[in-house]
Amino acid sequence: MxxxxxxxxxxxxxxxxxxxxxxxxxxxxxxxxxxxxxxxxxxxxxxxxxxxxxxxxxxxxxxxxxxxxxxxxxxxxxxxxxxxxxxxxxxxxxxxxxxxxxxxxxxxPRPAPLHYDSVLAGARTIAVLEGIGDHENLGALFRNAAALKVDGFLLGPRCSDPLYRRSVRVSMGHVLRIPYATIDDWGTALEALAKYDFHTVALTPQHPSDTLADTIAVPKVAFFLGAEGAGLSETALRAAHRRARIPMTPGVDSLNVATAGAIAFYERSRLTEQQAK
Amino acid sequence: MxxxxxxxxxxxxxxxxxxxxxxxxxxxxxxxxxxxxxxxxxxxxxxxxxxxxxxxxxxxxxxxxxxxxxxxxxxxxxxxxxxxxxxxxxxxxxxxxxxxxxxxxxxxPRPAPLHYDSVLAGARTIAVLEGIGDHENLGALFRNAAALKVDGFLLGPRCSDPLYRRSVRVSMGHVLRIPYATIDDWGTALEALAKYDFHTVALTPQHPSDTLADTIAVPKVAFFLGAEGAGLSETALRAAHRRARIPMTPGVDSLNVATAGAIAFYERSRLTEQQAK
CATH class of the missing domain: 3.30.1330.30 (Ribosomal protein L30/S12)
Structure with a gap:
């Protein structure tokens, strides 16, 4: 036996x-x-x-x-x-x-939080979240990031705790595997991103903005993602190098933030694969 | 007053x-x-x-x-x-x-179901669902379809009722706006799709399959989407003209079906916009 x-x-x-x-x-x-x-x-x-x-x-x-x-x-x-x-x-x-x-x-037990250096060093694609308070959306973002080759997250102002049970479950455990660091103010976040030469792209349905594919064919990309409804703050929108939009039907509500993130991550992954050919 | x-x-x-x-x-x-x-x-x-x-x-x-x-x-x-x-x-x-x-x-009151003719006539992009039993996934698929310019749905074998309250809510009402028809067997579905000259693309992480962009630059596309976990049946996979995959990290669970659908719809929308330029 x-x-x-x-x-x-x-x-x-x-x-x-x-x-x-x-x-x-x-x-x-x-x-x-x-x-x-x-x-x-x-x-x-x-x-x-x-x-x-x-x-x-x-x-x-x-x-x-x-x-x-x-x-x-x-x-x-x-x-x-x-x-x-x-x-x-x-x-x-x-x-x-x-x-x-x-x-x-x-x-x-909860380990010590990571410093952003260990998230950003070596990363090519990251997501910077603002105001993602919904635990399921947070978990879904990590799950989508894991599937679509995102290297890490910065959790900016007003995000929930991704280690909360429901986020862990919805992420299918990927919040425990993809490195993330919490940064409470945009000043510090922008310094960190500049230090590692990230090209910053704010995802927003607001005009004017460019198509995703036109903004992210660069070595290092940081996507700014804001909460559904409210969207990114003016601070975040102004700080980003570029603004990108997903082509959508006029008059239809914006996509869920985890879905919008998945589309951005997919586009990045697709372009990277295409360039590698 | x-x-x-x-x-x-x-x-x-x-x-x-x-x-x-x-x-x-x-x-x-x-x-x-x-x-x-x-x-x-x-x-x-x-x-x-x-x-x-x-x-x-x-x-x-x-x-x-x-x-x-x-x-x-x-x-x-x-x-x-x-x-x-x-x-x-x-x-x-x-x-x-x-x-x-x-x-x-x-x-x-529940109106009479639509015939597939009224869904397919005039449509350029549709989704054909198989085994989508989860009401939230079903609702999310309709929401994503509305945002990303999908014209209609065929609900194939083993799908739930999209008019159930939770699906209506998650779809933000779009199950009531995007036309759909229910077809219980693949034989009828394939005849209907052939009648309207749809190019059928099965979304699957299984190899061999082509990249999304290579399969959908045609006038009329029908995406086959199956349930998370089980995926599409052999019948569906064999019936499709092409198989397409989303580039993903090896070893990571597949994406949620509504998210995979959103990525396919996005890619279709992006290519259509690009061709129109």
Missing amino acids: QDRYVAYAIDITDPDDPRVDNFRNLTNADRRPDRPGGKGLVIGEGTIVVERMAGTRFSPTELLGVPRKLNELQAVLQDKNVPYFCASPEVMAKIVGFHLNRGVLAVS | QDRYVAYAIDITDPDDPRVDNFRNLTNADRRPDRPGGKGLVIGEGTIVVERMAGTRFSPTELLGVPRKLNELQAVLQDKNVPYFCASPEVMAKIVGFHLNRGVLAVS
Whole structure:
């Protein structure tokens, strides 16, 4: 019989067991480090995300899951000396506060934030976000960036915490893999971008602006993306070297910001592939 | 004082008032015509969607909303002889079964489905969907299609009902404006597409496939889009004239289907604009 105890399994039958306190009441948003009592723990859900955590700065320190998932995670956990709390779906639901159909959760402490140097050095394509408060949009931007070859993110003024559980899930774990740095003011962000010779392109439906393809055939591109509805601030629009638009039907609402980002990332990827031929 | 009774207002103070039965318990999915007791009513939420309904086959026959929203909708409702049931937010929440922060709802009977002839005649770019069961993805596809100049949809095998409330909302009302026809088998769909000389392009990350730009510089394009995860069926892949891929990072999960669709629609729109120069 195969040995399934790759990490060390601990059976949990009592939902009030204090050993699983880090997984308790996940719907409560107070896990953020800036909230009273918030530990700022990073939570990954489901096999794919947990596997992605393993090779990163967010390596799991504890897991909670149904027995079957421990088998699935054998390969990534075999050299990790971490507890896997084994529980039935019912006990798990009582601990986390809702029925979780992904069957496994991992916790990681929040590592020190990255400095922008480590995001920008070596990067060719990055995205600079302003006012992205919606956790799902933030997660979707990271997922799209991962698929479409974006190297990193700067999170500018008024963005949410991308390590919040819902962002991690929607990103399919890519917020844990694509490097990002938080910069709270445009002054610092622009200095950082200039230091690394980024050509800055503000994505906006406002006229006048050029087509995407005409603005990004340069070695290093930083896309400025603003929140749906409000769009980029005047500060951001003025700071960018160029403004680019996606050709759209007049009178139709702008695209969702993660979708607009995907289109910009695609166009960049397409041009890069074409130039390489 | 301005006359606010453009449609005729009826005050509703009792949540059990039978006159608002068509707005009752909206979370219940049995409103579909194929469910027992389902009326198949189309529900629009919020001022923007209600305004969009006004000029379409889905013109509202009844509205329920807070008094303030009646003012906002004055222009679109002024020549409509329909009841606007006026209720407080609290009474409205009791009727619909949850707190609705958009403040207004409109109901329309479900019109007869369109024949594919009326979708395809005159169209240059359409999308053919297979197995899109997720209502939000379906809604997002229509929203993206509206922004990026797609003329219509064919809903192939195993797609959800795009007139379901959540799809209508996510589409921002565009499922009510972009024509679509439902075709349950590929045989009929392919005949229809051939009749109108559509060049069919299956979007797939599978190799071998060509780049998007190389496949769609033709007068009429039909994009085949399949569900995330499963992707298009073998039948669909074999039936398409060409297969196109979006250049992606190896090993990263495929894009969300609505995002992949947006990229294809963008590329088509970009090439059309370029050819027109």
